[in-house]
Amino acid sequence: MNNERLWTKDFLSVNLSGFFVFLVFYTLMATLPIFVIDNLGQADSKVGxxxxxxxxxxxxxxxxxxxxxxxxxxxxxxxxSLVFFTLTTFLYPLINNFALLLLLRFAQGIAFGLGTTATGTIVAEIIPVSRRGEGMSYYSSSMILAMVFGPYLGINLMNHFTFHILFFVCGFFAVISLLFGLNIAIPKQTLKPKTRIQPSQLIERSALPISITSAIISFGYSGIISFITLYAKNLGFVDVASFFFIVYAIFILGSRPFTGKLFDRKGANIIVYPGIILFAIGLVVLSFSTVPTIFLISAALIGLGYGSIVPSFQTLAINTAAPAKKGMATATFFMFFDVGMGIGSYVLGVVSAKTSFHIMYVITAIAVLLTSVIYYLLHDRKQRKTINLKKAAA
Structure with missing residues (x-):
């Protein structure tokens, strides 16, 4: 049995700091579509x-x-990054036109990219190596909790108060994230010498295969995080949208104690392939939702699927890199993850405007299923060859 301590003050602090950053992110993600349409008078196609x-x-x-x-x-x-993120969050109440909103979103995106890359790298260093799969699973759970409470809180604040109140609450959460960030005792680091940045330094090549695969998964998930509130409103049960993420979280968190340890003992494949199938099935069920019960069943399936894939992919990206390159590996993983999310938000927004949410979610399900092929070709096949060679050599 592994007795290396996982739940230290620093591990808890980095989890809570990341949680409040993502809480702001998901609160705004769920409510800004309505803000753009109702308060700024923009068309549905602009939401993405x-x-x-x-x-x-x-x-x-x-x-x-x-x-x-x-x-x-x-x-x-x-x-x-946390100071910059906090400052940009407090600027939302001043927004009165779409162009200014996009400018602010760009500025906050910079802070978010810096901050989440930093916390993702720091937490990987704090976690004992032998418990990295389990530790990263718990770390991603903090993001999952934010994904639940953010939309739930945001939708309720939006429905019962004003957007100004919602934005100030987000600012308060950003301040809490900064306070927890200040409380982290980061492991001693030997800094690399500052040199002129070369293009080859911008991406960690060892993390590329799994990062590319993660981009397709995030493309599929962008249809959830960007449009689930509008989809629920279109179906006539917008109040149920907040419960979608609660059901989603219950099934993720219920599985986390097992999936992280299973990853460490049995490897990624036992988590990844079933996760992809469950995620795709959940999207198909969501596309055919006509009543709240079916809508919430899809949340359970998506939670079990997507919620187990992402921490597995992140752990694989970190494990492939040398210790001195884990920061770049984390950055590469999130960069491709964000690319998939960004492309998906725009493309699926256009698809839903031109067709329907039903067709859009069927398309995302197909994209998610293709991930299994990409994962096998870019990662799993190579791993199997390496294992077979080691067995042959032995």
């Missing part, structure tokens, strides 16, 4: 740009974040 602009900035900064984490230092980048 709110997500895409944010993620373009996040993607653009992540490669540099990975380098800066290794040359400037984990702590400095973490605190700078």
């Amino acid at each position: 740009l709110v997500v895409t602009t944010f993620l373009i900035a996040s993607v653009a900064i992540r490669p540099f974040a990975g380098i800066w984490l290794d040359t400037i230092g984990r702590r400095k980048i973490l605190i700078i």
Whole structure:
């Protein structure tokens, strides 16, 4: 039995700091579509740009974040990003037109990209190596909790108060994230010398196969996070939308104690392939939802599927990199993840506007199923060859 301690003060602090960053992210993600349409008078097709602009900035900064984490230092980048994230969050009440909103989303996307790359790298260093699958699973659970409480809180604040109140609550959460970030004692780091940035430094090649695969998964998930509120409103039960994420979280968190340990003992495949199938089935069920019960059943299936895939992919990306390159591996993983989310938010927004949400979710299910093929070709096949060679050599 492994007795290396996992739940330290620093592990708890980095989880809580990340939780409140993602809480702001998901609260805004669930409510800004309604804000754009009802308060700023924009068409449905413009909704995706709110997500895409944010993620373009996040993607653009992540490669540099990975380098800066290794040359400037984990702590400095973490605190700078959290301060910037807090300041941009408090600017939302001042927004009165769509162009300013996109500009603010771009600025906050930079802070988000820096901050989440920093916390993802720091938590990987705090976790004992032998418990990394389990630890990363718990870390991703903090994001899952934010994914639940953010939309639930946001939709309820939106329905019962004003957007100004909602934005100030988000600002308060950003401040809490900063306070927890200041409380993290980051492991001693040997900084790399600062040199002129080369294109080859912007991506960690060892993390590319699993990062590309993650982009397709996030493409599929963008249809959930960007449009589930509008879809529920279209179906006539917008109040149920907040419970979608509660059901989603219950099934993720219920499975987490087993999936992380199973990953460490049996490897990724036992988690990834069933997860992809469950995620795709959940999207198909969602596309045919006509009553709240079916809508919530899809949340359970998506929670079991998507919720187990992402921490597995992130752990694989980190494990493939050398210790000195884990910052770049984390940055590469999130960069491709954000690319998939950004492209998906825009493309699926256009698809839903031109066709229907039903067709859009069927398309996302097909994309998710294709992930199993990409995963096998880019990662699993190579791993199987390596194992067979080792067996033959033995």
